[in-house]
Amino acid sequence: MVVLKIRDQPSLLKAIFNVDPDEVRSLIFKKEDVNVQDNEKRTPLHAAAYLGDAEIIELLILSGARVNAKDNKWLTPLHRAVASCSEEAVQVNEVNAYGNTPLHLACYNGQDVVVGELIQAGASVNQGALCQDLLLAHGAHINLKSKDGKTPLHMAATHGRFSCSQTLIQNGADVDGEDKSRNTALHIAARFGHELIITALIKHGANTVKRGVHGMLPLHLAALSGFSDCCRKLLSSGFVIDTPDDFGRTCLHAAAAGGNLECLNLLLNIGADFNRKDNFGRAPLHYASANCNYQCVFALVGSGASVNELDQRGCSPLHYAAAADTEGKCVEYLLRNDANPGVRDKQGYSAVHYASAYGRTLCLELIASVRPLDVLLETSGAEVLRDVESQAPLSPLHLAAYHGHCGALEVLLASLLDVDVRSPDGRTPLSLACSRGHQECASLLLHHSASPMARDYIHKKTALHAAAMNGHLECLHLLMSHNNQHINVDAQDTSGQTPLMLAVLSGHTECVYSLLSQGACVGTQDRWGRTALHRGAVTGQDECVEALLQRGAGVCVKDIRGRTPLHLASACGHMGVLSTLLQNAGAFPPDTHLTDNQGYTPLHWACYNGYDACVE
Template sequence: ALPGWIFLRLSPYNLKSNVSILAEYETAMTLLGSSLQDNEKRTPLHAAAYLGDAEILELLILSGARVNAKDNKWLTPLHRAVASCSEEAVQVLLKHSADVNARDKNWQTPLHIAAANKAVRCAEALVPLLSNVNVSDRAGRTALHHAAFSGHLEMVRLLLSRGANINAFDKKDRRAIHWAAYMGHIEVVKLLASHGSEVSCKDKKAYTPLHSAASSGMISVVKYLLDLGVDVSQCIHTPPRIQLCSHCSITTPRKDRALDVVVNELIECGANVNQSKDGKTPLHMTAIHGRFSRSQAIIQNGAEIDCEDKNGNTPLHISARYGHELLINTLITNGADTAKRGVHGMFPLHLAALSGFSDCCRKLLSSGFDIDTPDDFGRTSANCNYQCLFALVGSGASVNDLDKRGCTPLHYAAASDTDGNELLTSRCLEYLLRNDANPGIRDNQGYNAVHYASAYGHRLCLELLMETSGTDILNDSDVRAPISPLHLAAYHGHHHAMEVLVQSLLDLDVRDSQGRTPLDLAAFKGHVECVDVLINQGASILVKDFTLKRTPIHAAVYHIGNRLPFGTWLLPVYCVYSLLNKGASVEAKDKWGRTALHRGAVTGHEECVEALLQHSASFLVRDCKGRTPVHLAAASGHIGVLGGLLHAAQSVETLPVITDNQGYTPLHWACYNGTNWTERETPSAPSHCAVINDNEGAAEMLIDTLGPAIVNATDTKNRTPLHAAAFTDHVECLQLLLGHNAQVNSPDASGKTSLMMAAENGQTNAVELLVSSAKAELTLQDAVKNTALHLACSKGHETSALLILEKITDRNLINSTNAALQTPLHVAARNGLTVVVQELLAKGASVLAVDENGKIRKANTIFSGTFLLNVSTNVSL
């Protein structure tokens, strides 16, 4: 082995001239050239290409380095050499057949890299080897797009001379001239225009190069395009809008001045200062960003002050929404209507209050607007934002007006989410209560402020409401909400809010319409703190709901199967332990006779099952269909849970045969793979066995624990686990069972073997395994004398039929008849299996065989190779 320091000395990152060292270690060359990679899968060849060291590149390649090796970004050494503008390195790589069409993860070729990095000489070496210089990357951009974006005039000229498509567009329909204009590369724009680029072309958003240049304040490009006669009629709308799309809304003062110049230039050239297709005017767009000087120029050139966009919003609405007080003042001074309705019938005051701009509210109120005017939903400005509430109520806003949902400002305050600052929310609510807000008012669903505060977990708000109204607000029997405040706090996990509520409630077992208690909901959601609060205050842990008849322990286990956020997956287990330690019954059953252990077996949470077993939960308890937790764990493929249950089973001296009401053992269910294989004859088969995770492992564990005899155990219809695995095409289980001496030719009550089961259901993988490896008997017939070949043909499973035919050499088997005297040829012809018919004829199938109805066959024609055999439809002997 080479000493570690050798690799440091050999690294082209550290020494530019390593040729003499490399020559001394030919064995190291093989290692470096073929396998050595850094954390980003870059080889020494990548490093040498990056440094542009042609000598080291040559030596590494001659020592076995892969010239087209890719790093984790799929960059080849040729990409690296081109990015470093190293012409010599590129020539070495090309001499050794480097792939000029190699793509990285962005689908960029070396030519794209050259165009983006001003590597003109490298591009000159690449282009003659390319069949097409217009190859696009993942974004649809060609090398010309990259060169234009980077402003490389010489590169653009080279690409155009080599046939680059000047009007090629990317996935957003943007041409090279769009990007050159946006970046302000005036010489590139001129070159593209002189070579025939469409200067008025539009992208998918209908933006032209003039839009692009205007958006970034490139006044020289704007002037050049205007001199070319580009239509200016709509470009005045563009700057703020494209800035928004290009994340340029935060600009430097220099950029702002440039944009102001562009706006003035466009206006002077006759740009339309009024509406675009979506109803927005340039004044709307300046209102978004508060561009005061630009708005002045637009207003002075005749912009309509109260022009509405498609949502009904005027520039005053937009300014209020974004909190631009100075612009609001300008618009009002120029006659803007403060009482004009916008989106959802809201006034500018609504939007300012909704966004929390109290200074804007004061400015709008000073214009004499009626503060209690509602929007389309019946909401006044006082319903909007707590930061504006003091100004609005101080100006006479009503605190008890209802919106269309029946909510008052107090409802909104109780539900306020102020970035976790509950103190601000409580101050808002306290202010409303001091100004005679009624906490007992219920909305259209019957919820009052206490419900909202409970749902959002505002403890301070609840304390204020309890102090103001006492317990009467919780026990108002005149109008009952569909769910209590305690339910809401429990469901959302607000244990601090619950601590306030339980002090004012006498009945902690209050039920919702489905009979669920707050403890049931808290356990279901895995909120252990809420569970502890309720249990410690005396909530019942044995009460059952009305619908599923489940107890809180069922609910806790049930939720474990649902997707939980990272870091919270153990919380339901803590709920289970908490409930068990307080006396929850592990034997309690729901409406289907299932215990919490049944639920745990399905959800697959090992810690939960362990907790239940530690508290003496029985693994042999049966549900209404006779299934034990072992059945359900096996069906669900939860290896860890099944292992825990089987470990508990080993403590039983004499383990009984575990079969359900239909005679299925856990091994039957473990071999079952997602389709209800019993549904045709037993419609009541379980829906909880729909998805399997790791059934092969479950089956193996069952065999190891319960003994090999279970492999050939049969259900009430005499079906073995092999039948189940064949039905569902579960090849891994088939191999496992066959390896434990499963009887491959064992028939069920209808005479079907596992091969027949697979053939009838078109499970080609199972058929192939059974006829090839297991040597299943092909001559066996079911109760109506169908062979596996008959069954495959009867259901139209051509591939399965061909797999069986491949193994048949006996003509008697080819012409065997079922109870209806039909041969496989009858059945295949009737179902239009042309290829199967051809194979049957090739293997000697009789075309004159007559079924019980005296029919030779039902189809009119049989295709066999290149000849057509015509047989009458109903020939009788």
């Protein structure tokens, strides 16, 4: 539901929410629309009904308010009134978008007085209503299901209404009825930790080994949610403790993921297999580590769980802990128990890579204290790149720089030798940091002598290109103010594009001005003979074009097809740019001479593409 600010609403709604009948009466007299709707299609009557003010409701109805108006969720003013305990009634069997009547909502909120009023007004009690004795006395269908397949017993189990559930069971409720997720009331009670309801359901024959959502047993759900008392109740009924769900996960996997030590120990003490793997090759220790459940990690390792067991992705528990452990407790304990930080997954990533990608600075420090990172990663450079089997697509430096994790980057830079280590396509960590706009990371890399002019292998772009094309002004300033190395602001990539051209192409005006202030050449042409001004003309970047013209960019410079910026602005219909170009063209040759290689003038192109304004 969208919550709207009262101060932004029409006067009538303000008066209603201020519960001011006199102001409402005054506004209605002034012809204020009583059926005005907000973005959720709620009317003033919806608001009045929700607040339960009978006087205002009567005023609105007498003034023509539509009593059965439905909002986006098919809720009428009556639904709103019932949900907020008002006893007014209009059409008592009106159904909302979820198939619920006002009676459903009253029962759901436990409003017995409202329920009584609704039944007296003729509400149907046979549409899945829930209010125990009152409804049952009026002939409610006890096993009727809602749209999502839930019976009244499911609802009682959800909210822990023990007496209600007892009444339903005693009156013939189906204890093993499934909702659309395959869950029974026992699954629901286990999920929400309602021990008394679990006891009642088991006593009346509920199936404790019935599979619910994803093939989970009620015990899976109790263990996952950390309700140890519920686990004991479910265990007392007896079944195979290592029964897997649809994904091969046992109840011990669920307990490890949920993080409740009491549940975990309960299962371990009755013989749950702590090394059993699910369909993904993960043991309970993988889940405990991934969820940073230190006590569960401690208990599993203490029970003999293997700390270096790999799943199908080649990940050990340490990989998952390194990615998630902000406090470092799980990582420290795993390392202390001989977890190998050098193990790489099937993509070639180690725990160092995972910690770097997720910015877990403390985890990196812990790993470095066990084994120097340069040794662990074989100096992160040439040796790794030569070893095809152990080669990761990206180094830890790349991952930390790309995601902007400055703390992790600092730890890595204190250990790693090659600050300009390359990715498979030749990009450096500095290039990635600049492409993402991570100014602090870029500054740190430059401080450690990263090269701003290092080019990638494919497009031959530098960090300058990366910052300019993505509009990251601060990174651009950092690169150009770097005094230790020669900076070529006119460096060209394989297509002959300069950082200035790329900044203009994407309309990054501030970057354009910054590059120009550092002496970027406006007349440089790419491999097709196009200048930065050609790019501004074709993309309609008015401000960039102005900046280039102020620096003397040539309006009549032709590309290899003989087309000038005037041709391109005309062909693309950018009237503002065309006007600026014409004003700055000066005394250029007549149109007969301003032709491209096909003999077309800018006028031809404007006419051909139907840009009347440009033609004029």
